[in-house]
Structures are given as C-alpha cells and as structure tokens.
Amino acid sequence: xxxxxxxxxxxxxxxxxxxxxxxxxxxxxxxxxxxxxxxxxxxxxxxxxxxxxxxxxxxxxxxxxxxxxxxxxxxxxxxxxxxxxxxxxxxxxxxxxxxxxxxxxxxxxxxxxxxxxxxxxxxxxxxxxxxxxxxxxxxxxxxxxxxxxxxxxxxxxxxxxxxxxxxxxxxxxxxxxxxxxxxxxxxxxxxxxxxxxxxxxxxxxxxxxxxxxxxxxxxxxxxxxxxxxxxxxxxxxxxxxxxxxxxxx
Amino acid sequence: xxxxxxxxxxxxxxxxxxxxxxxxxxxxxxxxxxxxxxxxxxxxxxxxxxxxxxxxxxxxxxxxxxxxxxxxxxxxxxxxxxxxxxxxxxxxxxxxxxxxxxxxxxxxxxxxxxxxxxxxxxxxxxxxxxxxxxxxxxxxxxxxxxxxxxxxxxxxxxxxxxxxxxxxxxxxxxxxxxxxxxxxxxxxxxxxxxxxxxxxxxxxxxxxxxxxxxxxxxxxxxxxxxxxxxxxxxxxxxxxxxxxxxxxxxxxxxxxxxx
Amino acid sequence: xxxxxxxxxxxxxxxxxxxxxxxxxxxxxxxxxxxxxxxxxxxxxxxxxxxxxxxxxxxxxxxxxxxxxxxxxxxxxxxxxxxxxxxxxxxxxxxxxxxxxxxxxxxxxxxxxxxxxxxxxxxxxxxxxxxxxxxxxxxxxxxxxxxxxxxxxxxxxxxxxxxxxxxxxxxxxxxxxxxxxxxxxxxxxxxxxxxxxxxxxxxxxxxxxxxxxxxxxxxxxxxxxxxxxxxxxxxxxxxxxxxxxxxxxxxxxxxxxxxxxxxxxxxxxxxxxxxxxxxxxxx
Ligand SMILES: Nc1ncnc2c1ncn2[C@@H]1O[C@H](COP(=O)(O)OP(=O)(O)OP(=O)(O)O)[C@@H](O)[C@H]1O
Ligand SMILES: [Mg+2]
Numbered sequence: 131x132x133x134x135x136x137x138x139x140x141x142x143x144x145x146x147x148x149x150x151x152x153x154x155x156x157x158x159x160x161x162x163x164x165x166x167x168x169x170x171x172x173x174x175x176x177x178x179x180x181x182x183x184x185x186x187x188x189x190x191x192x193x194x195x196x197x198x199x200x201x202x203x204x205x206x207x208x209x210x211x212x213x214x215x216x217x218x219x220x221x222x223x224x225x226x227x228x229x230x231x232x233x234x235x236x237x238x239x240x241x242x243x244x245x246x247x248x249x250x251x252x253x254x255x256x257x258x259x260x261x262x263x264x265x266x267x268x269x270x271x272x273x274x275x276x277x278x279x280x281x282x283x284x285x286x287x288x289x290x291x292x293x294x295x296x297x298x299x300x301x302x303x304x305x306x307x308x309x310x311x312x313x314x315x316x317x318x319x320x321x322x323x324x325x326x327x328x329x330x331x332x333x334x335x336x337x338x339x340x341x342x343x344x345x346x347x348x349x350x351x352x353x354x355x356x357x358x359x360x361x362x363x364x365x366x367x368x369x370x371x372x373x374x375x376x377x378x379x
Numbered sequence: 380x381x382x383x384x385x386x387x388x389x390x391x392x393x394x395x396x397x398x399x400x401x402x403x404x405x406x407x408x409x410x411x412x413x414x415x416x417x418x419x420x421x422x423x424x425x426x427x428x429x430x431x432x433x434x435x436x437x438x439x440x441x442x443x444x445x446x447x448x449x450x451x452x453x454x455x456x457x458x459x460x461x462x463x464x465x466x467x468x469x470x471x472x473x474x475x476x477x478x479x480x481x482x483x484x485x486x487x488x489x490x491x492x493x494x495x496x497x498x499x500x501x502x503x504x505x506x507x508x509x510x511x512x513x514x515x516x517x518x519x520x521x522x523x524x525x526x527x528x529x530x531x532x533x534x535x536x537x538x539x540x541x542x543x544x545x546x547x548x549x550x551x552x553x554x555x556x557x558x559x560x561x562x563x564x565x566x567x568x569x570x571x572x573x574x575x576x577x578x579x580x581x582x583x584x585x586x587x588x589x590x591x592x593x594x595x596x597x598x599x600x601x602x603x604x605x606x607x608x609x610x611x612x613x614x615x616x617x618x619x620x621x622x623x624x625x626x627x628x629x630x631x632x633x634x635x636x637x638x
Numbered sequence: 639x640x641x642x643x644x645x646x647x648x649x650x651x652x653x654x655x656x657x658x659x660x661x662x663x664x665x666x667x668x669x670x671x672x673x674x675x676x677x678x679x680x681x682x683x684x685x686x687x688x689x690x691x692x693x694x695x696x697x698x699x700x701x702x703x704x705x706x707x708x709x710x711x712x713x714x715x716x717x718x719x720x721x722x723x724x725x726x727x728x729x730x731x732x733x734x735x736x737x738x739x740x741x742x743x744x745x746x747x748x749x750x751x752x753x754x755x756x757x758x759x760x761x762x763x764x765x766x767x768x769x770x771x772x773x774x775x776x777x778x779x780x781x782x783x784x785x786x787x788x789x790x791x792x793x794x795x796x797x798x799x800x801x802x803x804x805x806x807x808x809x810x811x812x813x814x815x816x817x818x819x820x821x822x823x824x825x826x827x828x829x830x831x832x833x834x835x836x837x838x839x840x841x842x843x844x845x846x847x848x849x850x851x852x853x854x855x856x857x858x859x860x861x862x863x864x865x866x867x868x869x870x871x872x873x874x875x876x877x878x879x880x881x882x883x884x885x886x887x888x889x890x891x892x893x894x895x896x897x898x899x900x901x902x903x904x905x906x907x908x909x910x911x912x913x914x915x916x917x918x919x920x921x
Contacts, residue, residue: 132477132478132481133477133478133480133481133482134481135478136478136479136482137482158500214392214395214396215392215395215396215399216396216399217392217393217396218393218396218397218399218400219396219399219400219403221618222400222614222618223614224617225572225614225615225616225617225618225620225621226610226611226613226614226617227572227575227576227579227613227617228576229576229579229580229583229591230579230591230594230609230610230613230614231610232583232595233594233595233597233598233606233609233610234598234606234607234610236595236598236599237419237420237598237601237603237606238420270752272747272749272752272753273752273753273755275721275745275747275753276747276753276766278720278721278738278739279719279721279739279743279744279745279818280741280766280767280770280771280818281739281740281741281770282770286769286770290755290766290769291755294755294757294758295755295757297757309488312490313490313491313492316490316492316493317490317492317576317580320490320492320493320495320496320580320584321492321580321583321584322583322595328490328492328493331493331496332495332496334496335496335499335500340500343496343497343500344497347493347496347497350489350490350493351485351486351489354488354489354490355485355488355489358488385683
C-alpha cells in the first residue's frame with residue numbers, strides 16, 4: 131500500500147502544478163488530460179490495433195528465435211566439444227546489439243512486419259540459448275550418473291532427465307526472452323517501423339499531442355507489466371511444489 | 380592428465396574455436412562469391428572490410444566511432460553515478476524502500492527506448508536529448524541493484540555495525556556499499572549493454588552523427604558494404620567494453636570466493 | 639599381527655571359544671569371485687589416488703569398506719560401477735572387464751537429494767528404473783507398490799522427494815535400486831547423514847532385503863560398528879595413496895540383531911581390533 135503513496139502524491143502534485151501554472155503546452159500535459167487521452171485511445175481502437183501488432187510480433191519473434199535458441203542451446207549444452215568449438219563465434223556475435231540489425235533488416239525486408247519479426251527473433255534467441263545451456267549445465271552430475279547406471283538410452287535421457295531437470299530454468303529463459311522481445315519490438319517501432327505501440331507514441335509526439343504520447347506510454351507500461359505478470363504467474367503455476375527443488379539447484 | 384596438458388588442451392580448443400569462426404567467415408565469403416544471396420543484401424566480408432578500411436583512411440569512420448563511444452560512455456557513467464547515488468538514498472532507509480520500491484519495480488520492465496519521445500519533446504533533436512535518453516534508460520539496473528544490495532545485507536553485518544557503534548554514514552560507506560558492490564557491478568555490465576543500444580537508437584532517431592546513424596543512412600542508400608562494416612564495428616564496441624568490464628570485475632571482486 | 643592384537647586376542651580368548659561353536663558356514667557361496675580388482679591404479683590430474691588395489695568379492699558377499707576421509711572409498715565404488723575407468727589394471731565383473739555401467743549393478747549414492755528426480759513422485763522415481771529396464775507399463779504399478787512397501791514407503795507413493803524426510807528419501811533411492819533387480823548393490827555411506835535410530839532401522843532393512851534377494855553388497859561407511867554389524871568382510875583402506883591396508887573376516891552369526899550382535903564379545907573384539915588398526919594407520 132505504501133507503494134501507491136508515491137505515484138499518487140506525484141500525480142496529484144503534477145495536476146495541481148498544471149492547474150495553477152497552466153503548464154499545458156505542446157510539450158507537457160496534465161495527468162488528467164493524459165488519462166483522458168489514454169481512455170479515448172482505448173475506446174477508438176488505437177490501442178488495440180497497435181498492441182496487437184506489437185504483441186504478435188513479440189510472440190512470433192519469440193517462437194522463431196526461442197526455438198532456434200533452444201535447439202542450439204541443447205546442442206551445446208549436451209555436446210561439450212561443439213560448445214568449445216563455437217565459443218569464439220558466439221562470444222563475437224553476442225555483443226552485437228539487436229538494434230544494430232535494424233538497418234540490415236530494413237535493407238532486406240523494407241519496413242513492415244517481417245523486419246521487426248527478424249530483429250525480435252534475434253533478440254529472443256540469446257537469452258534462450260544462454261539459459262538453455264546453463265540449465266543443462268546446472269543439472270546435478272548425480273542425475274547424469276543415475277541415468278548412466280540405469281542405462282537409459284539417449285532419447286530417454288533427454289526426455290526423462292535433461293528436459294524436466296532443465297525445464298524450470300528454461301521457463302525463466304522464456305520469460306526473460308519475452309520481456310526482451312517486447313522491449314525490442316517497441317524499440318524498433320520507435321526507431322523506424324511505423325506500426326504498433328512504439329510508433330503510436332512517436333506519432334503522438336510528432337503531432338504535438340503530449341497528452342496522447344504519455345497516454346500511449348501508460349498503455350505500453352500496462353501491457354508490458356501485465357505480460358510480465360502473466361508469465362510470472364504461469365511460471366509459478368507450472369512449476370509448483372515438484373520443481374521448486376530442481377529450480378533451486 | 381596433468382595441469383600442463385589441460386592448459387595445452389585449452390589452448391588447442393581455443394585455436395579450434397578460432398578456426399571454426401574463421402571457417403564461418405570463409406563460408407560467408409563463399410556464399411557472397413557464389414551470389415547465393417544478392418550482393419545488395421549481403422556483401423562478402425572482403426567488401427565490408429574494404430569499406431571499413433576506406434572509411435578509416437578518410438578519417439570519417441574513426442570520427443563517427445569516437446562520437447558513438449563517447450556518447451555511450453558519458454551516458455553510462457552519468458547513469459551509473461545517478462543510479463548508485465539515488466539507490467543509496469533510497470536503499471539506506473527501509474522506509475524509503477517501502478515507498479519508492481514498488482513504483483520503481485513497475486517502471487523497470489518498460490522499454491527504455493520509450494523515454495526517447497519524452498526526451499525529444501523536452502530537448503528536441505539534440506545531443507542533450509540523446510544523453511537524457513541514455514542516462515534515464517540505463518539508470519534502472521544500477522538503481523535497483525543498489526537498492527537491492529542495501530536490502531539484502533545480512534543482519535549479522537548490520538549487527539556488527541551496531542556493536543562497533545558506526546555512524547549511519549560509516550555504516551553505509553564501510554558495510555552497505557561494499558556489500559552492494561557485486562550487485563552494482565553486475566548491473567553496470569547490463570547498463571553498458573543498454574547504453575550502447577540506446578546510443579544507437581538515439582543516433583538513428585535524432586539523426587546525430589555517429590555509427591548508429593551512419594548504418595541507417597547506408598541502409599537507405601543500399602550501401603551494403605558500409606552498412607555491414609558499421610554493424611561489425613558496433614559489435615566490436617560491445618565486445619571490447621565487455622572484456623574491459625571483465626577485467627574490472629576481476630580486480631574489484633578478488634575477495635569473493637570464486638564460484 | 640601387532641603386539642596389541644595379540645594382547646587383545648588373549649584377553650578375549652574366552653569369548654572366542656564361545657564363538658567358534660556358532661560360526662556360520664560360508665562354504666555354500668561359490669568359490670569363484672564375482673568382482674575382482676587386478677592391480678588397479680587410478681590417477682586424478684596427475685595425483686595417484688588408488689595404488690595397486692587387489693581385491694575379490696564373492697557372490698552374495700556383504701563387503702564393507704572403511705577408511706579415513708579422502709582415502710578413495712567412493713572412488714573404488716565408482717570403479718566397480720563403471721562410472722570411472724582405472725588408469726592401469728582392471729576390474730573384472732562376472733568374468734568380463736568393467737567398461738561401462740551394467741544394468742545389474744545398482745548404486746545407492748550418498749547424496750540422495752541429488753540422486754532423486756525432484757519432479758517425480760516417489761512412485762515415479764521407482765518407475766524410472768522399471769522404464770529403463772523396459773518393464774511394460776501395465777506391470778509397473780504393482781511392482782512399484784511392492785518395492786515401496788519393501789522399504790516401508792507403502793503409503794507415500796504420491797509424495798515428492800522434497801516432501802520426504804532424509805531417511806525416507808534414502809529408502810526411496812534404495813527402492814529404485816532394488817527395482818533394477820541388481821546382482822550387485824553398491825552403497826556409498828548410505829546412512830551417513832541419518833540419525834542413529836533411523837540408521838539402525840535401515841541397516842536391518844538392508845540386511846533383510848539382501849537375505850531375501852541374495853544380492854552382493856559393496857558398502858562404504860565411516861562407521862566401524864556399522865561395518866562390522868553388516869559385513870561378512872571389512873576392508874580397511876589406507877590413504878595417500880589409497881590402498882588396501884587390511885582385511886577383516888567377520889564371523890558373526892546371522893541373522894544379526896541390533897542388541898545381541900552388538901553385545902557379542904566377538905563384535906566387541908573386532909571393533910577393538912579394527913579401531914586400533916585405523917587409529918594406528920592414521921597416526
Ligand atoms: N573428480 C576428482 N578430481 C580430482 N580429484 C578427485 C576427484 N574425486 C576425488 N578426488 C580425490 O580422490 C581422493 C579420494 O576421493 P574419494 O571421494 O574416493 O574419498 P572417500 O574415501 O570417499 O572420502 P569420504 O570418506 O570423505 O567420502 C581424494 O583425495 C579426492 O581429493
Ligand atoms: Mg566418499
């Protein structure tokens with residue numbers, strides 16, 4: 131509850147400030163007008179259209195980049211020689227920021243859904259790759275030995291030991307990647323791509339509508355936060371009492 | 380197996396790994412030479428390298444590189460100082476933590492780039508605007524890590540402070556801050572990555588001279604070699620800064636038991 | 639024999655005579671050993687851990703291994719399991735050198751928490767071994783129930799390992815090993831982390847189960863009394879590098895009993911003897 135005090139006080143103070151000094155202008159808007167703009171944007175469908183573009187790109191990129199990351203992560207996690215062989219290449223590729231690929235994607239795909247998708251996929255690829263590898267590495271050696279003593283075949287080993295043991299961490303990776311994906315999608319939209327939530331904010335800014343700009347930012351906040359909260363909820367739900375031990379180790 | 384052979388083993392693996400990277404580049408060259416992908420989209424590494432060399436010889440690329448790195452570092456340093464200072468203020472008081480913590484946690488997952496339109500609104504398309512964007516977009520990890528470092532201090536250490544009758548300032552300086560250092564360093568690493576991203580975004584958005592802007596312009600004019608050269612340079616900035624941070628970590632965290 | 643041994647032997651002469659009358663005949667067991675160590679040496683990162691181990695273990699024999707911490711008990715056990723390969727020499731099991739884990743050798747690991755699958759229930763953990771052995775799905779529930787019953791977990795089949803006490807988790811691991819229907823059971827300080835009461839209870843359970851199934855047991859422990867209580871033979875290892883220092887034959891009557899066996903003069907004599915030996919070798 132204490133947590134609500136600060137934002138409420140700040141908003142009220144801003145509102146009073148706005149009313150007393152009249153700071154409303156091309157640059158600033160009072161909290162009340164921001165809320166009004168946010169409400170209107172929700173009613174006239176602006177938010178829905180923008181959010182569905184941004185979220186579908188995020189999920190699509192997550193699916194593509196996540197799958198690739200998972201596969202490569204499993205490969206380098208399970209087969210050490212491949213991991214060692216790829217070290218240098220991966221260490222060189224990893225620091226290339228996703229936004230640096232915007233121009234390349236732009237060159238190849240032009241503006242639109244595909245270029246954003248590719249960049250989001252690239253962004254989601256790394257956290258999943260790294261978490262998958264760490265998850266496999268984090269499996270206690272004793273479990274490997276148990277599977278050896280029981281003479282489990284390679285498929286049974288992956289299916290019955292490695293995947294379930296790694297699953298809690300894999301989901302953490304998925305959650306991180308989803309957050310990264312959303313951030314990147316919005317960033318691409320702000321930087322170049324004229325679709326989605328990010329562009330809605332830029333558009334409001336360029337048409338001198340600070341109320342709408344802050345309103346859309348508010349929506350980005352709400353959507354991003356709910357997205358995150360949903361994934362956290364799913365994580366706790368999916369990995370209840372059984373897997374908590376595994377997640378900790 | 381003894382220590383010697385494991386060390387030579389390591390070196391051999393490193394060489395193999397380098398060879399593999401070289402093979403990848405060679406594969407790239409081959410794909411480009413065979414024109415499996417149109418050279419408009421994918422120039423060979425040779426052409427990208429030539430473009431970089433030409434760019435550096437004319438001094439143009441070097442200048443842009445410097446500008447970008449400068450922005451990134453300014454923004455990062457600024458946000459680190461602000462983040463740690465603000466984090467200390469909030470973190471050292473349980474009361475402040477309970478009032479501000481939730482708001483900060485709410486803001487944290489938001490895309491840092493969303494600050495860009497605000498910065499442009501307030502400061503226009505300017506250098507100051509980019510700095511504000513970088514500093515405020517990058518501040519969150521440092522701020523939250525510092526607060527967390529204060530919150531996660533072991534009660535035994537606080538008691539040591541009490542027993543030794545340290546003043547509040549001394550407790551912060553001698554116990555709480557050092558305790559938060561590992562967290563802060565980890566967050567500064569993340570911060571540097573974000574700082575580079577926001578520098579690129581900022582340059583693209585505000586059309587400021589720098590590598591970020593130059594790759595966007597290269598893409599618009601279908602100048603693939605310069606585009607790829609720029610992207611590789613940005614990757615190198617990330618790589619080198621990470622290596623430097625690694626070195627810093629190792630110096631500052633020597634007291635920690637190695638994991 | 640050391641002078642001390644002779645002295646204690648004299649002191650215990652009386653009881654020894656008593657004991658000879660009740661000696662159990664081990665002659666029934668096959669003469670040809672099941673497991674043989676031939677000049678086994680093992681190096682880790684250039685350090686010699688095991689030096690020239692020669693050992694044979696008979697069918698249905700219960701062998702306990704004692705020795706100071708770090709002397710190579712676990713390592714010896716892992717060699718039999720096929721989890722490690724010797725640097726030189728060989729381990730022969732059933733007439734063939736050990737190259738990899740065998741399906742009929744089971745290991746009860748010391749750290750049961752890590753050796754159980756936390757995401758599977760107790761029944762699921764036992765099931766894993768049956769799945770690995772290709773037991774048809776329809777047969778599994780009955781066998782799982784029987785195995786859990788055997789280790790006294792009959793009503794905890796649906797519990798997750800994290801919901802079981804340490805002793806229960808260890809019993810669960812034993813149940814999973816029994817599901818393998820092993821010819822050889824390797825146990826690495828299985829009861830080390832348990833309290834005295836639980837430990838005694840589990841010792842008797844293991845003895846009973848072994849008696850029923852005729853499994854050969856290789857049992858590592860720190861606890862000399864536990865070793866004497868359980869074993870047909872106690873092998874004492876000496877450290878740096880690990881080697882066999884002494885082998886003690888335990889000729890206590892079976893079935894054993896926590897009260898009477900531990901009060902048996904022969905038990906006390908052996909305890910004294912092995913204790914003195916270990917003290918001496920550590921000095
Ligand atoms: N993976 C390893 N790498 C290097 N040395 C090892 C490794 N495992 C064991 N050792 C060394 O081998 C020696 C024997 O270890 P082992 O685990 O067999 O001892 P132990 O008799 O089982 O001891 P404890 O009673 O404490 O369990 C020790 O000195 C240990 O340091
Ligand atoms: Mg051991």
